[in-house]
Amino acid sequence: MGSPTTLTSEAAPAPQPRRTPAVPRLRTRRQHHVARPRRSVLLTALTGLVVVYSLLPLVWLVVGATKTQKGLASSFGLWFGGDFALWDNIAETFTYDDGVFTRWLLNTLLYVVLGAGGATVLAVLGGYALAKFAFPGKRAVFAVVIGAVAVPGTALAIPTFLMFSEMGLTNTPWAVIIPSLISPFGLYLMWVFASEAIPTELMEAARMDGASELRVFFQVCLPQLAPGTVTVLLFTMVHTWNNYFLPLIMIKDPDWYPLPLGLNAWNAQAATAGGRPVFHLVITGSLITILPLIAAFLLLQRYWQSGLAAGSVKE
């Protein structure tokens, strides 16, 4: 990657020979410098290398999804093979093995709506409480949550599995949904965001007008929290949609698999005795799995990026 020197080699300001009075010249220079520096082809090209690295496997995935099982093995990975089988592959992905892929897709949606949705609600409420109220035990709550973040999630997974197993929850959707409800990162982000976004005076004014605490929250504060909420929702969504370890431990019945677990099962099928390799379906299924998230990130870009920026103000 570009070293710091390459970053700065283009940086020396070109002298601006202009016959303008002193004060306006100062202003143009500053605008040129701070707000609108000169664009650099070299820097763009160097950063472009990282873009190529980031997109190459995705290009491979898109190209791969157009190939038949046979075509995958016989043609160059980064270019289209002779036959264009994308539509056939999509149709087969959804119908193969009695349409189990559709079932996995619906499971994933269920886990995301209840898990990530619930996690966002809890994080918004909790972050709001930490930002705007002084309550007994607040410092303890904070210390415990921050401390627990450092505990590896997988270290918790096995005891959680044993506990849930005794409660009869394993192999049910609840075993995936309940642990997904907690997002310490979401709580942290919401706490920082709420501290920034809600003027305490506004809350006081609403209370003075006789609004209840719930009404203050829903009508005065919640609208201000929208960008932060979208950010937390997107990140918890990605976490739940992509989660592999938790369902791997909790779910034995393929009917309750989420997409990542199902795709891995299809992939592993080739290695089992007598199993038919379905790599073309693994690839097409993978593409279908990532499209909704990429679409969500692209469509909501403006909201989540502003939410993230506000979240990093605190030093």
Place this chain on the structure above:
Amino acid sequence: MAPVQSAAAARPLPVRKTRRSWTGWGFIGPFALVFTLVFLAPIAYSVHLSLFQDRLIGGTTFVGLDNYQRALQDREFWEGVGRVGLFLVVQVPVMLGIALLVALALDSGRLYGKSFFRIAIFLPYAVPAVVAALMWGFLYGTRFGLVGDIDDALNTTLPDPLSPGLVLASIGNIVTWEFAGYNMLILYSALRVIPASLYEAAEIDGAGQLRVITAIKLPAIRGALAIATIFSIIGSFQLFNEPSILRSLAPNAITTSYTPNLYTYALSFNGQQQNYAATVAIVMGLITMVVAYVVQLRGMRKAA
């Protein structure tokens, strides 16, 4: 951007008019309840488990710290710890280095097509670890994969990325690919909120770009950098998904105790040794916390 920033800077500090009451608990209560169920209770339960052993005769018996003693002498476990330690020392700096350079490049305002770059580099984060590992597994293939294609086309014999000597680096590449963009975005967001007045002051003082980066930008994003580092350390110690999925392609290179997490998984689900698995998980959690804490302290000392 500049006028907004200066307006914000000019605004007087908000007076904390928060009242101390139980109302806050009404809002944080639901979080605290579920948190207790899925974080605190399992931690307590695994400490409990780690003090017992399942024996053929006598059933479950209290054994004190025997499991811990076994873990401290367990070669398989420590080899796994060494592996993720090596992974951490190499992969985390490479990934954060890329993230930082890209964030600085984006923030410099000197790129063509900035918003495309930002989202394109971030996109891999939206790809599930399973899909990422499957994809890269295909790309790594020396027979039908991209590596094989290149060998065929150029008549070369590239080293096998899934061989025992290279597989850790190959896993590192997948993890870097997945999270460089995510970390870039965290750092970039932190860079965006630096007040423009600081740059103006630096310019008046005649500071060059390099000086602006070292004297203004890096100190300003220290907090974000520390958070990114700590999350990356925790992630390294938790390494599971990528090696677990690549294992089907490289069963000889990736053993069931390749990382401490693979080891705990194998112990409790294939070996039925839940008590010992809980012990290993606790020891690993302690190691993670100590390392994260030391890194955090070092970061703070530098700041002071």
